[in-house]
Amino acid sequence: MKSLFMIMIMICFVMMFDAKAQNFEVEAKKLATDLKSSLMKNLSQKIASEGAVKAIPFCHTNVGPIAKAAANERMNKFEFGRTSHKIRNEKNLAMHWAKSYLKEFQGKFKGDVKKDFIIHKLENGNRVYLEPLYIQAQCLTCHGENLNKSVKMELNKVYPNDRATGFKLDEFRGFIWIKEK
Numbered sequence: 758m759k760s761l762f763m764i765m766i767m768i769c770f771v772m773m774f775d776a777k778a779q780n781f782e783v784e785a786k787k788l789a790t791d792l793k794s795s796l797m798k799n800l801s802q803k804i805a806s807e808g809a810v811k812a813i814p815f816c817h818t819n820v821g822p823i824a825k826a827a828a829n830e831r832m833n834k835f836e837f838g839r840t841s842h843k844i845r846n847e848k849n850l851a852m853h854w855a856k857s858y859l860k861e862f863q864g865k866f867k868g869d870v871k872k873d874f875i876i877h878k879l880e881n882g883n884r885v886y887l888e889p890l891y892i893q894a895q896c897l898t899c900h901g902e903n904l905n906k907s908v909k910m911e912l913n914k915v916y917p918n919d920r921a922t923g924f925k926l927d928e929f930r931g932f933i934w935i936k937e938k
């Protein structure tokens with residue numbers, strides 16, 4: 758009887774840990790979705806009203822504030838950002854924990870790697886959620902192979918070390934990541 762009780766307690770603990778793991782996955786996925794849609798909404802509005810050239814410096818100064826506003830009080834729990842094997846902004850340079858995943862995905866196309874997301878555990882026990890981003894038609898304007906001349910000029914001006922061009926439709930572009938604080 759006593760051992761049955763102990764087993765039940767243990768099962769409860771396992772279930773609690775499992776629920777915690779799933780909670781992170783659900784919350785991180787939701788945050789990634791909110792960040793992506795808020796960035797895209799703001800970017801599309803800017804492109805529609807003032808064109809892609811003006812949207813570039815707009816991105817440069819506003820990505821951070823837009824993301825912070827979308828994350829809201831979740832800023833207290835999570836850190837987040839974007840990274841890539843071919844970066845535009847140096848501040849998005851890959852952290853050590855992202856490098857092996859970037860290697861696995863780089864040059865791949867949507868559907869090649871059968872992972873919608875990755876949960877990586879850091880040395881300190883905190884978890885990171887990484888979600889692959891693929892090039893959609895509207896991304897090609899600023900990340901594609903044949904850039905409009907004025908877009909190219911503006912990119913060179915704002916990002917002299919830009920490496921984030923030459924992508925094809927559906928190609929892996931990078932990760933959006935969410936990290937526990």
Ligand code: HEC
Pocket residue numbers: 800804809812813814816817818820839840841843844845846847849890891892893895896897898899900921930931932
């Ligand atoms: C109007 C031009 C424009 C469009 C369209 C655009 N981007 Fe970008 N993208 C940028 C700029 C500018 C940056 C650098 C932002 C910064 O300074 O942090 C960037 C940065 C990124 C980064 C961060 C890594 C890095 O290279 O610094 C990712 C990932 C990314 N874009 C993916 C996408 C995807 C996916 C799409 C389509 C859904 C897209 N972008 C559409 C201009 C654009």
